[in-house]
Amino acid sequence: MNQTDYLKARFEQLQQEEPGGNLAAVRSKAFSAFERMGIPTVRNEEWKYTRISGLFNKEYTLAADIAALSSNDLTTYQLPAHEEANVLVFVNGIFAEQHSVIRSAGISIQLLELAAKNEYAPIVAAHFDHSSSYVNDGINALNTALLHGGIFVHVAKNKVIEHPVYIYHISDARNTPVLAQPRSLVYLSENTQLQLAETYITIGGSGSFTNQVMEVVVEKDAQLSYYKIQNDSADASQVNTTHIRQTGTSVVNVVTISLNGGIVRNNLHAVMEASHAEAHLYGLYFQQGNSHIDNHTVVDNVVPHCQSNELYKGILDNNATGVFNGKIFVRKDAQKTNAFQSNKNVLLSDAASVNTKPQLEIYADDVKCSHGCTVGSLDEEGLFYLQSRGIPYKAAIALLLQGFAMDILEKIRLEPIRAYVTELIAQRLTAESI
Amino acid sequence: MDEKLSNIEQTVLSDYKYGFVTEIESEEAPKGLDESTIRFISAKKNEPEWMLEWRLKAYRQWLKMEEPAWANIQYPPIDYQDIIYYSAPKKKATIESLDEIDPELRRTFEKLGISLEEQKRLSGVAVDAVIDSVSIATTFKDQLAEQGIIFCSMSEAIQHHPELIRKYLGSVVPVTDNYFSALNAAVFSDGSFCFIPAGVRCPMELSTYFRINAENTGQFERTLIVAEPGSYVSYLEGCTAPMRDENQLHAAVVEIVALDHAEVKYSTVQNWYPGDKEGKGGIYNFVTKRGICYDHAKISWTQVETGSSITWKYPSVILKGDHSVGEFYSVAVTNNFQQADTGTKMQHLGKHTRSRIVSKGISAGQSNNSYRGLVHVGKNAANARNYSQCDSLLLGDKCGAHTFPYIEVKNKSSVVEHEATTSKVGEDQIFYCNQRGIDTETAVALIINGFAKEVMNQLPMEFAIEAQKLLAISLEGSVG
16 A cells, blocks of 8 residues: 555545544545645745655554553653643644643643534634645645644633643654654634743654644734754654744744754744734754755735744754745735845855745835845854964864854743753754864 | 825826837748748748758757746736747848848837947947847948957858857757747747957947837847857847737847856846736747856846836856856836846856846836846855845835745855845935925936946946936836
8 A cells, every 4th residue: 555545544534533523624625635736746846945755655654553652751852841841742643641731720722623613613613724825735735634633722811821831742663654743723812921842752763754733823912932943863854834823913933943853844934914913933953964954934914014033044064955945925905014034054064055045025015124145154254263262173163153053042032942952052063073 | 195196196107119110011921830830930041951950859849848837927828829930021132231221120220219320330339130030230240350250140140150050059048948948949030149259359339129010920039149268248139119909929048158268248128018007918028048157257147127018037147167257237127017027047066156146126006026036056166156136126005026036055165145125215215305306206216226226337338328218217107
């Protein structure tokens, strides 16, 4: 049985097991979209530089037995200060309640399939699968079609969630290659605050492929901070869609840190649907070996008076390849938009490469938009300055790179996470400078 | 302010002053395209067998290709069987001197502001005039020949310099490069050929003037410039067409070969008929332009794009040789319903190659103006350097400005920078001018000229003035 047949059988099985509800229709629609479009190839402009079709030659197992994982397996991978955090665990793409801990009042978590039927049904109906209108490809549709064990996170009105929410995605690839398809919908009601930190772990050596879709709705006066840390093993690939809708005047701060992995593709969307909303998108990628990192961001200014800032910085070593594609849309009526975007890259090796495409599409005249991008190697003069003060060549390089990364690291406002990521980078730089 | 704006918006667009039709008897190929059309063109031009073969090969490739759809432009499908692929003014024999040109034709060019006579006597610009499909006259040929420079029409070159044509034609833009270049290769009817021998600095500006005249025709010209080692040439190109309600296709190819230490400067003022205010009619300008630089060579593209209902054009430079330089300066203006998707490609292959891109887009009315550019730095292009700047200016809230820069870097010692901004003409700037007694219309023209200056400065003197006027005309009445 080839992979597509396998996925199809799985889809039919799911439709039988969990029929009814308004999600069934969305899922069927998504499945036919998947059948029509298939796995994106490099002929698709959005996938020009990222080749994932090869990943599907593997025989993945979907939703493998999640009971095999014990809580002991997890302890090794905990993020710092997890004792103080709400913890959500996905195993092989399926929400694992037994490993999850909720400490804060005001936050409720349940299966998406359930939320689609109870009092949250209107929210789910309004926002679930909104991302599909922004990524028109088979891979996003596949996640929706095979929705199973996804979660709905609801933050009640006027609640500030003190404890951050840590989300772990564990792929248990000890026996067979795993295809994980986590799905979540996060809803921040009016006047709330939420901090999210998310990380990905593959256990075992059979390889994993994570196809994640996360949709976030941010209502009026809400604040979201979202930190994504990608530091998985070299045979762990992922396609990651984070779709944020700012339906009210709100502030969103997203930092994506990509340090390792096989082929990693991040789609990050900020759809600004309310005036005076703010979005800050930051990213740092530091890749070695044969890894491939692809950041596709979309900032869609639908209404006037919105502001967005975007800064992505990348360091590429060995045979690593980096892709950045930043789109800023300013719709017809979105006057007084301020949108800024910048992408800076450092290449440390001649075998490394970067493809960047900062893109503006502007349909309103009273706007301030700019984008810029640079690719280069480290500043010779800076290196010379440090060396002239007795700092060895390699240590000087490490120091400069640390400074380069600092711009992004300081945007992480969750102290333990910032310290953790800073340490990861420092370790790597020390290893490089030896 | 609002009331004032609407007043200004009511100001009627000045008419396209090149929109007249000249009544010249012309000889046309039957409508439609198949192998017999190509044989007809080839026979008309009395071409050798190898040329016909080359065309047929291109045609067969073209049949297998698909029209590109990736550009940010919209147009109804083109019926390639509804186009006349060859149209030539009838009374043409081989012309020895300018006096032999059809007086009607000569008047046409005078109307266009290119008096062939006058050019000959005064300005020191050698002109090759192409109307519809054929080259009408080339001036200053003899003087140029003294230095060994060949400047003639493509059909003449095929007759008299077959060895050069066989060597270089299609060497930069291969037959199968893209849909429109394949079509051009199959049916091109004329164009200019220019050859500068080693070490010669061309003493005057060379210029080609293109004019579409006949109805329902497509114009497919092909220009080839070969600059031998150490030579220099500056080349100008201008184009106009009559006002017609239906769209006409223009699919040209320009190839430049700059051998070691040669320098070629290519300037275009493109002013094809842009269609009327409702977006009816106008020229589809689907052009492939590319140059190749060998060691220490330099190619510089400068373009002022004000016409055409649709522009699809990416003058590119392949920086093959070490220390070669590529430049691209562009001002693209769109108004009413015009669409432009234009930019450049800089392929850095050699070591120490440098490129510079300055693109200024101005959109007004309901037009869309896109910059699409590629900077590619190959694995072996050590110390490559690129700087790109693309700025957009929006006049009015119904137009769009877009940038699609592609940057691909595969070498760590290279430095690539890209910057882009989008802005509008500030009310404070206009107020400042008004305060000093400059009316709004003039103020906007002033600001736009300042915006485009960096590019305009690159144009040769004769062209710069014309281009500046053109800019003002294209945007008249669109102040917002």
